[in-house]
Amino acid sequence: MEYQKILPPPQLRNHVRYFWTLESHAAEITPKTFKTFADGSPGLIYQQSDKGCFYQEEKKLPPIFLYGQTTKHTNIYSPATFRTVGVYFYPHALQSVFGLNASELTDTCLDLDALAREERAPLSEQRLVDSGSFGTQLDLLTNYIQHQINKYDKPGASVLPHAISRIIGSKGNIPLKTLLQELQLTERSFERKFQQGVGMSPKLFARICRFQASLSQLRNNAFNKLSDIAFENEYADQSHFIRAFKEFTGFTPNKYQQRSSELVENFPEMIF
Structure with a gap:
């Protein structure tokens, strides 16, 4: 599989950590099993x-979906060949x-194609399919996210970025x-503000940050x-x-090292 991590343009960097793409090789014949871990962040996935x-x-997952905070591990099953952004x-x-309200999406996902149609936003599954290349798809997603930021973000109105930064910085x-x-x-x-804005309690978020710090140390030996x-x-x-x-x-640290191959952070392919 081929994985690429792409930094967002400057206007998105207060909201997006990075974009990523993952594509299987055309010769693949075996379906894949991935496991998701709690990582303290929501995301958006388009899969083809x-x-x-x-x-x-x-x-069954929609082709394009928005997912909330993950508080527990779960398995994702994919076809043998696919492209994902x-x-x-x-x-x-x-x-x-x-x-x-972030708490409404914790441990679940939302069909983003349906949401975009409802809000008349500049994004659709068909536009992503028709675009063809990863580069064009990333441009479509960038324009959509910028549209959403213009609509909803109120700079300086929330205490959450400071609180989140302090919790992550302290591991x-x-x-x-x-x-x-x-x-x-x-x-x-x-x-109340943290639950609505992040999707979980500050205490649970702090526990996930500590777990992620330990996972990073384990990854890097x-x-x-x-x-x-x-x-x-x-x-x-x-x-x-x-x-x-x-x-x-779902694993002890030793089992994790033995049974996972992690191309995409917090989304390892499982080895059986």
Whole structure:
């Protein structure tokens, strides 16, 4: 398979981390199984194949969809040959780009073709199909996202970018009390804003950020033993780290290294 990661144009960089493309080789004959992990971010995926459909467990996926926060691991089944374009957003994008209550999309997805038709937005599955090349498809998605930002984003109106940055920067270990003092918000008000804007509680988001920091260390083999990862990411001990890792991936760290091949971050192909 061929994977490419593309930085967004400057006007999208407060909302989009990056675009990505993934294309299987024409000679592939075996359907693929991918596993999704909790990563703290929503996204958009357009998938194209003339060999069958894509499924999340038993659910057939629309050709183009917007997905919310993932709090649990799940399996995606794809045809043997396919082309996929993805958009990896910042955690607040469901609200700032699409005007949605993010909690309504947590652990589920939305048919974006239907949403775009309803809002008369400049995007459709047919336009993406007709465009042909990845470059043209990325241009269509860029124009659509910019249209949405112009419609919904209100710069400076949300405390979420600061809170999210602080939580990610601390690898999930910043005390809630510190954030409340910086933002001058009550715990109840902050919880409500975070739930609506990000799609989960600040506590769960912080746990996912800590898991992601440990996963990054595991990917890069930046450790001598697992207890090093547990200690450096402020888990109580190695067993707590392994338990958290298994909660978000379905595997122990050792099984993950043995059974996954990760081209797309947090979307590894499983090896059986």
